[in-house]
Amino acid sequence: MKALSSRQKLIVRAAILLALALLLGTLPLWAGDYWTRIWTGVAMWTGLALSWNIIGGYAGYISFGQVAFFGVGAYTTALLMQPSHHWNFFLTLPVGAAAAGLLALIVGWPSLRLRGAYFAIATWALAEALAQLAGVFGFTGGSFGISTPANPSTSFFYYIMLIAAAITYAVAWGLLERSRFGLEVKAVRDHQTAAQSLGINTTLVKQQALLLSAVIPAVFGGIDAYWITFINPQSVLAGDITDQMVVMALVGGLGTIWGPALGAIALYLVNTWFNATFGSTTGYIAMVGGLVAIVVLFLPDGIIGLLPQTRRLRLVRQLLYRSGRSLRPERGTPQTGGERP
């Protein structure tokens, strides 16, 4: 194929983006209620998977408690929209995001200075503890849950989710792929000591990445609470939600912007098909687990790694791996490319 000039590339990209926007923007008009609802779900999960990818793929810290931020957002919106408070729906979203951000600061403070395993444990314990507490506290309605006011039409939620997902992707792309912050995050992930020697405040960078990845699910959680009109710990604080984010980001491609979107579309549709065909979600959990294991073993770069342009990325990583080995002091661990496990 003849190489395109940068100007031509820009035009092709703009055309694809425009076509996509047109397709998604008019979807409720021609797709019908059922498919509009499914694509609302897809939009939500693309955002959630991306949020996980920011801390997991870009910063290199696996969060097994991402659902905690989602749940905090959902509960905040639901509580503030109760008849006694009667907040406007859109005003509740920033409050939920702020609450989730605060939570992220608290949990990240001790655990982000340590190795990834500690962070994984801390986030997970946080999510489990929150789910248990939401089930006993009075103001969250206990295990019975709380309901939100009756809501507008299906297409309203479709557009809200779509806009939220679009903003999420635009912000994440700008911050992670087109700014100094993105380079810093990747530098810290790939070689913490080297990044530190360049004057990067590694803990601060990781904390910022976590903050970004916590705020996003809170917003989607808020929208979700209003959409499904009834939330309880099982529906918005279940560990399965985190599992789903992990598998979507992994299958799509860790540390890429578009990977989570691909993964979310593929897996959400499979999930819907699974539920419609077998009528239960437990088989899907097993499939998610098997898929994670298989992807890790055979396709570590995800679907997006199959695309031709990303070969270069792989090469860079392998080079990094080699130089990382010679740079790295022996720490009694298997040889790895300069990273902190």
Next chain:
Amino acid sequence: MHLLIQTIVNGLLVGGLYVTISVGFSLAFGVLDVIDFAVGEWVMLGAFVGVASQSWFGIDPIAFLPVVFVSFTLLGWLVAPLIYRVRTSHYARPALMALAFTFGIATLARGSMLTGVGFDPRTVNTGIVSGTLVVGGIQMPWLRLASFIFAVVATGLFIAFLFFTRRGLAVRATAQSKQYAGLMGVDIKRVSAFAYAIYTGLTAMAGVLICAIYSITAQHGPRYTLLAFFVVVLAGLGSVGGVLVAGLFLGVLQAIVTVYVGADYTLAVVFGVLFGVLLVSPRGLLRRGLAP
């Protein structure tokens, strides 16, 4: 006062099982350099093998323990090379990928069991140990006492193996430094698989006993994973001595919270303590673990 002593005794008796689980878990981390997210699932799977032995074959689950040990050792021996492969691969972030891999295995196990047996809690009844021992007004059900004795013996044998045999020496050397152990002629891959296999076997046996004392559902795996983490973080990663103290401490803490605060608050308290320890002393309470 009587209630407090009773609670502490109850906690200590169960804490023994946590020690058994966590010693293996800590060691598997040492040799494979991967936190095994499937630890709770080995507990759950072991418990369900116990349930199956009782309902399908009518064999007492306590008598079935050796079979559970052998079969799960075999299973662990098959899984370990996969984890090893991911951990030592040329991926960009092998430690992260290995963590995700064990998480995948855990989710696979949980989903399969939920599909297979559903959400109902199961328990096993054993006829070998029954009744209650009463000492000075403190009640000790023989089942819990037997579990505790089992935990002490199993953990003791395991530690004796680690410190008094040549193969145990190889395992400890591998946990300390893969490179130097390899230079001394230790087959790292085989030693890792071996240690992981023993750990899964021990954990599954503990699972059968936990199932006999409490009850278990296919969803309970993550709970025990969290508890095992708690013990290991409190002990400091890689510290065997710390695990003995931290496991018993967890048992007591859990019992006290259940009696005086409410069972629904256990995870919140566990998280609170975990958070505090990570903040103040990330190398464990005794400060004997590896640098985090």
